Amino acid sequence: MLTPLTVTLAVAALLLAAWCGWAAYRDQPTKDWHFIGMAVVTLLALVQLVVGIVQLAQGRDPADGAVIFISYLIGVVACVPVVGLVSLTERTKWGSLTVVAGAVVLAVLQVRLYDIWGGGTGA
């Protein structure tokens, strides 16, 4: 797997979490800029999904198996859009906090993805 991308995505997700956490702290719902942030993170996740599929197609094998690997990649992509939608239906600080939760989950999934691929090996 592409380690720099994994790290970038994890950092971006944590930044998004901090940003929305700040909004929640100030008792504010998510705003347009937050959604742009979510879009950026989701875009990175999509890139990761494509990179992951390409790597699999090239015959590289994740340590924990391709099925789990792909499931996690899809989970990563779904994470932020889902909490983004929830925050649209909950226009309070609790909506912002929900995005924080989703972004943190995404960061944790990156750590798991790294393990599933088999650490830094295999490109």
Next chain:
Amino acid sequence: MPEPTTVDVETAPAPRRGGINTGPGKLLVTLYGIFTVGAASRSAVQLSTRFHEAPLAYILSAVAAVVYAFITLSLVRGGEGARKAALTCCALELAGVLAVGTWTLVEPSAFPDATVWSDYGMGYLFIPVFLPLTGLWWLRRGHREPRP
């Protein structure tokens, strides 16, 4: 027309009816949803690919998934009946986490592989312990006063 107020729009007091699925409840639903997906997919993979390795652990993970799914659905549905059902399930969940957590510590040999609730959910940052506690608090509170 002039609209001099600088407040409101988004700071308006949100939960008018104060259902169990608004405000903090929304965050709770999301967390339960995430854990439902996590536990369900985890146990599905483990049960279908290597059931015999640690049958007890995998079945317990599946049980956890069912409990999470039920609570998620109840929270989404809202209403008094769903609140009571969710309350019962949160208590059940807490009991499950504590029982399985203790069990895995006392008799590790019965668990060649981890469950979602192993070591009180340590593998999940202990969220499995905090989730039912938060749920119980939120659902009981929802009963006493309609607005948080």
